[in-house]
Amino acid sequence: MLRQRGRVKVLGLFVAGLAFCDVARADISTERSGSIVVFPKIIANSTRDTIIQITNTSNQMVRAHCFYVNAALTDPTAPPGPLNPPLWLEVDFDISLTKQQPTYWSVSQGREVNPTDPPCEPGVQDCFNAGFDPGRVPPVVPDFVGELKCVEVDESNRPLAGNHLKGEATLVDLATNDVSKYNAIAVPGLENNADDILVLGGGQCTGPGDRNGDICGSDEDCGESAPCAFEYDACPQTWIVNSQAAGSPDLILGTDSTVDTEITIIPCTQNYETQEPTTVTLQFLTWNDYESQFSFSTSVTCWGNLDLANLGAPHFTFEGQLPDPLGSSFLQSRIRAAAGTPYGVMMVAEEFRAVSGTPVGTAAYNLHIEGQRPNPDVITIPAEQLEP
Amino acid sequence: MRKSVWVAGFLGAVLTSQVARAETYVSDQAAALVVFPAISVFEGGAAEDTLIQMSNTSNQLVAVQCYYVNATGTCSISGDACQEASDCPSAIDLCIPQWVETDFRLYITARQPLAWRASEGLQAADLPLDGVAFRGPTGESNASTRVPPFQDESGQAVGELKCYALEGDGTPSDRNVLKGEATLISPEPYSPSKYNALGFRAIEGAVNDDNRLRLGGEEAEYDGCPNVLILNHFFDGAIDPATDGPPIETDLILVPCTENFVNQIPTRVTAQYLVFNEFEQRFSTSAPVDCYFVSQISNIDTPDETRSIFSVFVSGTITGQTRIRPVNSGLMGVAFEYHGDTAAAFNLNVQGEREGQSDILTVVAQ
Numbered sequence: 001m002l003r004q005r006g007r008v009k010v011l012g013l014f015v016a017g018l019a020f021c022d023v024a025r026a027d028i029s030t031e032r033s034g035s036i037v038v039f040p041k042i043i044a045n046s047t048r049d050t051i052i053q054i055t056n057t058s059n060q061m062v063r064a065h066c067f068y069v070n071a072a073l074t075d076p077t078a079p080p081g082p083l084n085p086p087l088w089l090e091v092d093f094d095i096s097l098t099k100q101q102p103t104y105w106s107v108s109q110g111r112e113v114n115p116t117d118p119p120c121e122p123g124v125q126d127c128f129n130a131g132f133d134p135g136r137v138p139p140v141v142p143d144f145v146g147e148l149k150c151v152e153v154d155e156s157n158r159p160l161a162g163n164h165l166k167g168e169a170t171l172v173d174l175a176t177n178d179v180s181k182y183n184a185i186a187v188p189g190l191e192n193n194a195d196d197i198l199v200l201g202g203g204q205c206t207g208p209g210d211r212n213g214d215i216c217g218s219d220e221d222c223g224e225s226a227p228c229a230f231e232y233d234a235c236p237q238t239w240i241v242n243s244q245a246a247g248s249p250d251l252i253l254g255t256d257s258t259v260d261t262e263i264t265i266i267p268c269t270q271n272y273e274t275q276e277p278t279t280v281t282l283q284f285l286t287w288n289d290y291e292s293q294f295s296f297s298t299s300v301t302c303w304g305n306l307d308l309a310n311l312g313a314p315h316f317t318f319e320g321q322l323p324d325p326l327g328s329s330f331l332q333s334r335i336r337a338a339a340g341t342p343y344g345v346m347m348v349a350e351e352f353r354a355v356s357g358t359p360v361g362t363a364a365y366n367l368h369i370e371g372q373r374p375n376p377d378v379i380t381i382p383a384e385q386l387e388p
Numbered sequence: 389m390r391k392s393v394w395v396a397g398f399l400g401a402v403l404t405s406q407v408a409r410a411e412t413y414v415s416d417q418a419a420a421l422v423v424f425p426a427i428s429v430f431e432g433g434a435a436e437d438t439l440i441q442m443s444n445t446s447n448q449l450v451a452v453q454c455y456y457v458n459a460t461g462t463c464s465i466s467g468d469a470c471q472e473a474s475d476c477p478s479a480i481d482l483c484i485p486q487w488v489e490t491d492f493r494l495y496i497t498a499r500q501p502l503a504w505r506a507s508e509g510l511q512a513a514d515l516p517l518d519g520v521a522f523r524g525p526t527g528e529s530n531a532s533t534r535v536p537p538f539q540d541e542s543g544q545a546v547g548e549l550k551c552y553a554l555e556g557d558g559t560p561s562d563r564n565v566l567k568g569e570a571t572l573i574s575p576e577p578y579s580p581s582k583y584n585a586l587g588f589r590a591i592e593g594a595v596n597d598d599n600r601l602r603l604g605g606e607e608a609e610y611d612g613c614p615n616v617l618i619l620n621h622f623f624d625g626a627i628d629p630a631t632d633g634p635p636i637e638t639d640l641i642l643v644p645c646t647e648n649f650v651n652q653i654p655t656r657v658t659a660q661y662l663v664f665n666e667f668e669q670r671f672s673t674s675a676p677v678d679c680y681f682v683s684q685i686s687n688i689d690t691p692d693e694t695r696s697i698f699s700v701f702v703s704g705t706i707t708g709q710t711r712i713r714p715v716n717s718g719l720m721g722v723a724f725e726y727h728g729d730t731a732a733a734f735n736l737n738v739q740g741e742r743e744g745q746s747d748i749l750t751v752v753a754q
Contacts, residue, residue: 030416031737049630053620055709057739100664102620102709106630119667119704122694125627125635131666131705166737168620172630172727178579181725181732240418242441242501242569251505252437252573287499289516291524328516332443332501351571353580361573361730363582368416368567370445 028233028346030366033057034186035160036198036232036379037167039148040348041182041264041305041364042068044108044140045076051170052148053104054134054184056097058164065157065385066150067092067272068140071303076143088277088302092385094157095134095150103134107148110139146303147266151198151381152189156388159198159381161189161231171350171364180362182348190230196383200268200344201234202376215376235268235344237371241333243349245288246309248318248329253355258318260352263335263367265304268344268377272385277302280345281338286315290326297338300345337373344373411589412604412614413720415735418445418567419587420560421601421610421749424549425722426583426641426682426733427456428572432543433507439571440549441503442585444496446565449528451558452494453754454551455649456538459680461485469542471682487654487679491752492535494551496566497528506545510535547680548643550749552601553590558754559597560609562590572724574731581733583722587611599753603645603718605746613645613718613747615740619710621723623665623700624686624693626707634728638698640688642681645718645747654679658715661688663697666705671697677719685710711739718747 028034042050056062070089078084097103105111113133120127150167154160167184193204197215205211205222206229214221216228243261244250250257267278284296294315298306314320321327337343350364413419422442430436444450460469461483463476470476470483494510496502497517504510510533517524519531539545551568553561568585588603588610595601595609604612622636644655656678663671673689675681686693693699700706712719724733 027417029414031414031735033737033739051628051630053707055618055620057618057709057737098668100670100709100711101666101668102664102707103666104622104629104707108630120623120626120700120706121704122701125625125700127700127704128627128629128706131707132668166618166620168734170630170725170732172628172633174631176577176730177628177631177633177727178730179725179727179732181734183734183737240443240445240567242443242567250573251439251503252433253578287501289501289503290522291497291500291517291528293499326522330441330501330503332445332499334499351580351582353573353578355578360578361580363571363580363732365569365582366416366584366735368418368445368584370418 027369027372028185028187028236030183030185032186032188033163033166035152035163035165035189036187037150037165037184038187038346039167039169039184040266040346041350042107042144042146042148042169043171044144045142047174049172049174050107051104051172052107052167053102054150054165054167055102056100056164057166058162059099061096061098062162062164063094063096063153063155064150064165065092065094065153066148068148069146069303070141070144071146072143086302088275090272090275091138093136093138095137097134098132101132103131105137107140107144111137153386157386158194159192161192163188171362178361180350180364182364182366185346188233190232192231193229196381196386198231198379198381200232200377201373203228203230215378217376234372235346235377236369237336237373238369239335239347240368240370241335241349243308243331243333244329245318245321245331246316250353253353257353257355261308261349263306263347263349265300265306265345265347267300267302268346271380273380273382278343279341280343281341282335282345283338284333284335286331286333288321288328289330290328292324292326342375344377411611412738412741413586413588413611415584415586417587417589418564420562420564420566420590421552421588422566422568422585423643423720424568424570424585425643425720426572427506427538427547427549427570429507429539429545432539433505435575437573438506439503439573440506440568441501442496442551442566442568443501444499444565445567446563447498449495449497450563450565451554452496452551452566453554453751454492454494454549456490456549457547457680458488458538458540458545459485459547460540460544469540469544471546485678487652489649489652490536494533494535495530497524497530504535506538509537546682560595560601562592562595564589572733577729579730581724581731583733583735586720599751601749601751603747603749604742605744608746612741613720614738615713615742617712617719617721618737618739619712619723621685621708621710622706622725623703623708624684624696624698625700628727629706637726638685639724640683640685640721642677642719642721644677644679645720648750649752650750655717657717657719659719660713660715662711664709665703666707673697718742
C-alpha cells in the first residue's frame, strides 16, 4: 500500500509537472477557441457599424456573459480633455448557443428574441435574425466606440473553462460598404473556481487555509492553501506590430496614395465591479527597414485608439522618416507594458488607405505576440451578474 | 534505486514528450516556417496585386529560403491563363492546372521589416541595406537578396509563398523569428484585404539538416497542421446586416501541408466539410484539393450557387460555421469575404492536431 501511495505521489508530481509545462506553453490566440473572447475595436456611429460573429465550436450547449464597454467621449463632437472624458460605461448581457451554432448581430441594432423571424429562402433575402436567437442582445447607444468581451459560463452562470467560443468582428462603412475584419482574441481557460474573479496568467489558491481564494502565480504563493489553480492563460509580454509609417505611399497604389495605421488597445485587467478604469503605460521599440531604432512611450486608460500619425512621434510618420537618409516606409514595433504599470494589454490594428486624399479602403489585422506576462491580470465581475 | 530509475525514466519521458510534441500552426506568433496561402497578381499588377511584408523578430540576421508556387492554369486550346474552365474563351476549352515553383533567398537583418510588391519582387536596387551604400549598425545587410516577380508571361499568377529560416550553412534552422502579412489590393475601388502568414514553429533542437521538413506527428521538426479548420462565414447571397447592402460572398483558399518541391508532384487532399446554420442544422459535402484550391464557397459543392449548401437560400440563415477536415494530408487556408466591391481577408480558426500524422514539405537541397 505504501508503494502504491508512493507511486500515486510520484504520478501526481508527474501530472502536475506536465500540467505546469502545458500551462507555460499556452498563449492567448486569434485562431483557437477560448473561454473568454475579446473584440478590442467595436464602432457603431454615423459612419461605421460592426457585425459581431460568435460561434460555439463544441457539441454541447454553451452560454456566455458579455460586456460592452463604451469608451466614447462624453461629447463625441468635442476633443478629449479633463472636461470631456471618456464615458467608460459598461453594459452586460447573456447569450446561449446550441451545439456548433454560429450567431451574429450588428452592434448598432443588437438582436431581438423572435422565434417567428422568417428563414432565408428564394425571394426572401430580408431574413435577418433567422435561426435560434442567442438571447436578447441590446443595441448600443449612438456614437459607440469601445470593446466587447464575452466570458463562457455554465448553466448556473458561473465562469467555466470550456474553451468553446470563437468570434470575428467586421467593421462596415455605412456609406461605401467598405469592410475590415479581424478575429476575436481568445483567452484559453485552464481550470476555474467559478467565482467573480477571473485571473489571467495566474489563479486562485484552492486548498484549505487562510489564503484560500487569494490570487496566486504558483503553488508557493499559496503556502498551506496550495494548490494554485490557474484559471486562464496570461496576456502576452510583447505585441509586435508591422506597419507602414503614417502617410507613406502604398507600393501598389503608387506615390499619390497614403497608408495610415491605428492600433486599438485595451488593458487585460478590468474591474467591472468598481468601474475604475485601468491605466497602462506602454513602451514602444520601433525599427525601420534600415535597422534604425526608435523608442516611444504613451499611456492608455481603459481603451485607446492610437493613430500613428497623431502620437507626436515623428518616427511613426513618413514625413518624420524622410529627412533621415535611412528613413523608410516600413516599421516593426514591439510594444510592452511598462514595469511600473503591471497590467497586460490586448490590441488589434487597422490600416486606412487613400488615393489623392480620398479614402479607398480599410484592412484590420491581428497582431503577433511574444512571451507571457509574469504577473497575473484580473477581470472582476460584479457577483450578482453571475447568479442564475 | 529501482524507484529512482523509474522516476528518472518517467521524467525523461516527460521531457522527451515535451520536445517531440508539436502543436498546430499559428498566425499570431513568429515561426521558423511561414506560409502565405493567397498571393495574387493580375494584369502584371495593374488589376490586382499583393503587398508582402516579412519581418525578422530577432536580434540577429536570418537567411530565409522561399518558394513561390504559381497555380494558375492554362486553357488547353487558347493558351490563356485560367483558374477554371469557364475562364477560357472556348466552350470546349479545358483549364489545365499547373504547379510552377520558383525559389529564392532573402537575408533579413535584425528586427528588419521587409516588404515587396509580388508583381515586381525585390531587386538589388530596392534593397534597404544593400551592403554597399548602406549597412546596419553591426555591418549586416540584405546583400544577395533577390525576389523574382510573381507572374507568368500573361502577367498573371495565383498561388502561395512558403519561406523557412536557414542556418548559416543553408540547412533548415529552428529559429522562430519570421512573421509576415499579405495585403491583396483589388482594382478600383482598391479594396485592401490583409491576413497574417501562417507560422509553423520549429521545435528547438528537433530540426535536422535534411531537405524533408516534418510538420507534426512522430519526430516532428515543426508544428503540424490542424485536424480541423473552422470557417465562420456569411452564407453566400446574404444581405449585409449592417448596411442592407450588396450580397456577401466568401472565397476559401486551401493549400495542402504536404508538398514536394523536388519531384513537383502535386498533393491531392480530400476536404470534408460540415456546415452548421443558426438552426443547428447540419449539412455536409466533400471536395478534392489538388495542389491549390480557391473557390467561392457556394461553388464548392455545385456550379449552381443558388442550390449550394453554402447559399443563404438553402441554409435558411445569415451565418454559418463550416468545419473542414482534411483526409490524407493536412490543409491550411485563409478566407476572403466580399461585400460587393469591397473585401476583407481573415485567418481561419483551427482545432486539434492530426494525431500521429506528419506532413512532409520536401524542399530542394541547398
